[in-house]
Amino acid sequence: MVLCLCLLIACTPVQAPPRPGPTPVSDVHALDRFYDQQLSWGDCAPYATGAQSQDAFHTPGVECARLTVPLDYARPHGETITVGVLRHKASDPADRIGSLVMNPGGPGGSGMEAAAHLAPTVASTAIGLRFDLVGFDPRGVGASEPRVRCLTDAERDAERANHPGDGISPESAAAWTAEARDFTAKCVQRTEDGADLLANVGTRDVVKDLDILRAALGDKKLSYLGYSYGTQIGYSYAEAFPANVRVMLLDGAIDPTEDETHSLVAQGEGFAHAFGLFATECAKHAGCAVGQDPAKAVATFDNLTRPLLATPARAGGGRTLSYDDAMTSVVEAMYSQQSWPILNTGLNLLRAGDGSALLQLADSYYERGADGRYSSLQDAYYAVRCIDNPREQGPAAVTATHQRMLAAAPFLGGGRPDEGEPDICASWPVPSTSQPHRPFLPGVPPPLVISTVDDPATPYQAGVTLAGEMGGGLLTYEGAQHTAFLHGNQCVDVNGLAYLVDGTLPPPGTRCQV
Secondary structure, three states: OOOOOOOOOOOOOOOOOOOOOOOOOOOOOOOHHHHOOOOOOEOOHHHOOOHHHHHHOOOOOEEEEEEEEEOOOOOOOOOEEEEEEEEEOOOOHHHOOEEEEEEOOOOOOOHHHHHHHHHHHOOOOHHHHHEEEEEEOOOEOOOOEOEOOOOOHHHHHHHHHOOOOOOOOHHHHHHHHHHHHHHHHHHHHHOOOHHHHHOOOOHHHHHHHHHHHHHHOOOOOEEEEEEOHHHHHHHHHHHHOHHHEEEEEEEOOOOOOOOHHHHHHHHHHHHHHHHHHHHHHHOOOOOOOOOOOHHHHHHHHHHHHHHHHOOOEEEEOOEEEOHHHHHHHHHHHHOEHHHHHHHHHHHHHHHOOEOHHHHHHHHHHHOEOOOOOEOOHHHHHHHHHHHHOOOOOOHHHHHHHHHHHHHHOHHHOOOOOOOOHHHHHHOOOOOOOOOOOOOOOOOOOOOEEEEEOOOOOOOHHHHHHHHHHHOOEEEEEEOOEOOOOOOOOHHHHHHHHHHHHHOOOOOOOOEEEO
């Protein structure tokens, strides 16, 4: 559904973009050349890195540029890197408010692709009319250069076909550790600038790039839309540059006080809850793949998928469906209730020996194109997650995390996609640059936080916590999906658009229903 919300306010004249606070370098003017740069906009085709971005960048009216930033902000006169940027200009320039910069999450998601896909949807709304919609690929991601590179496409396929176990038994724990060390070594070897880029790819540095982008776009203050991990970029930016925030809509919140282990366990619990909702809805219909008794759905699902450990299912095109890919397909389907019928069809096909539908779901999760090429999502995901969180201390702590993850989501049976994260981060080659904490946000305009009651990936309570920590407004969506703004719910969209245009928060306690 495309909404049209025409809210008119007086536009603020463009002023010279402000500089950030003191920098941790001896020359306080060292960043001037970055803040003063002019973006050279042009055709987006050269920025495509695969079939998905090629398709996205064919969107009419989009243009792209590269933003130059320091590789290491502690050495602003040293090596530079670039951040890919895409924009779709406001269709009513006379009533233009400024830029709306967005990030779709991940970490590792392409903001350029997301903005290109979103532009037609919002064309007749206040966003399309009054904002330049801007998406950026954070450093190390997508069209940004250099890009984090760890596994080849063939190696990613092979990894998905291999199941090292649940990470709990000594043999399984050793297998996960060996795989993690191989992965991290390849990240250092194959990423241009190696450990130097990996040491500076975290959220701490992304928000500094974002402030330079704000200035290069000519905006006095930042209007920002962040989904999922994009909410972490948002609140981290607000903490680093509180005077530079105009409005900030954060949907599908990351709890700023939660460490990696707690977030993985909470996410596992969220997916387990969503699977229960799927089983309950499925049981109402004939042909439910997990049976007519929701209480037995996990056992039925396990009996259906466990044989894949010994014998993967045929999936067409010379490919097969592995056990781990079956688990990933379920996780992918839990992101939106609209995918539940696809999952049910895929599970019924699997019962007949056909894994093709589930494999397509898993490919979607991993952003594997029909040409067999992967986006940078997975490699960048670990690079950011591992540098944004403190490490597990020792093999026993890693094993304990595996145990907690399995207990939180027993239906996944210790399968991917997230099972290897504690091992990878424990062996990551550079130290963390951030850690969970209560954000200090004096003077920041109150954000709008949207939190979905049955969100499987970012629990509802995380949004409640973030809104409270930031002194913002909370909009509750009573649905079963990951994020809600601009996904077709009129109540959510009307409130979100009103906030972005004039900063008006919905009344306390506002709830939107499916």
